[in-house]
Amino acid sequence: MIDEARRRVYLGAMQVVSWLPRVALPFAAPSRPGLLVPVEVPTQARAANEAETSAPLEVAPTLVATDVDAAAVEVAPLRPKIEVPRPSARGQNRPEPAAEEAEAPVAEPAVAAPPRFALQLLRAGSCLLLVELPTGYPFQSRDPAYLLLRDLLRAAGLPDSPQQVGDGEPIRWPLLNRGALDQGPDSARDYVQAVLQREREGAACLWLIGLPAIRFGGERDEDVYCREFAVEEVGPAWALPGLELLMDEPQRKAELWQAMRRLMPRWKDA
Incomplete structure (x- = not known):
């Protein structure tokens, strides 16, 4: 009940x-x-x-x-009845005249978030190195990533103590924490390539070590690991996996060594 x-x-x-x-x-x-x-x-x-009454019907008593x-x-x-619009002959509801005349709002273009990375520009012999800093700070002499970089240079027949280029400060992005300056991916690429063009003199090959270095220094992605390609107004470049990635996945070193053997004449003969 x-x-x-x-x-x-x-x-x-x-x-x-x-x-x-x-x-x-x-x-x-x-x-x-x-x-x-x-x-x-x-x-x-x-x-x-x-x-x-002619029909023998029994009528119930009425109260x-x-x-x-x-x-x-x-x-x-x-309850008020709700009018449900019926579909037209083609099976579609006709829109109201006001809805047809209403203008669709104009969507504002999305602003890309600024990328974040820290790159160190070094020189070893006739090669220019753009290296991703795993910690975001310059290399220390006992850093595992720096020791691995020295091993790669010795295997390539280059000096294993690379020299810092310019003032030695890393290339950090974004440049500013505040302000209306455009700091999107395109601006980051233009900035990094401008630095490479300024320091490319005397470099037989550019090493791009790490995904940020490949993406903003060479306009490529991770599919070019261990490959050589040309960067406009910079010259030939070689893409290497990041130092942290090589330590986490040692099996990548075999492919890296094979590519290095093919490219050694480029910087040894320079």
Whole structure:
């Protein structure tokens, strides 16, 4: 059984305007006793009705409420009907004229977030090295990444103590922490390549070590690991995996060594 509040909700959903219970409902407000008493139909009127009725149909007795107060009849508010637009002949709803005339908002172009990297520019013999700094700070003499770099230079037949170029400060990006200056990927690439063009004199080959160095110094991606390609206005370049990646995945050293043997004549004969 349900309570009075829920019963009213159900009756309102069925659009029952007024109703009268036949028996006392549980959890409902008490009814007046006079509402449940059937009204006796006069004998003459009953006889006239039976004479006019030809079909042997049994008519259920009708309960007529007498002395019904207006306040005793509960009227549930009718729910407004919601008009559902019907599809057109082609199966599509026609848009409103106002919707057709409304102009679509113009989306503003998304601003690319500035990349973050730190690169060190070094020189070893006739090679220029652009190396990703794993820690973001210049190499120390006992850093594992720096020791691996020295091993690579010795294997390539180059001096194993590379010299810093310029003032020795790493190339850091973004340049500014605040301000309206464009520091997106395109600006970072232009800046790194400008530094390489300034320092490329006397370099037989450019080593791009690490994905940021390859991406912003050579405009390539990781699919060119251990390959040689030309960088416009800089010269021939060789892409190497990052030093941290070589330490984490030693199996890459075999492919790196094979590529190094093919390219050695470039800087040895310079």
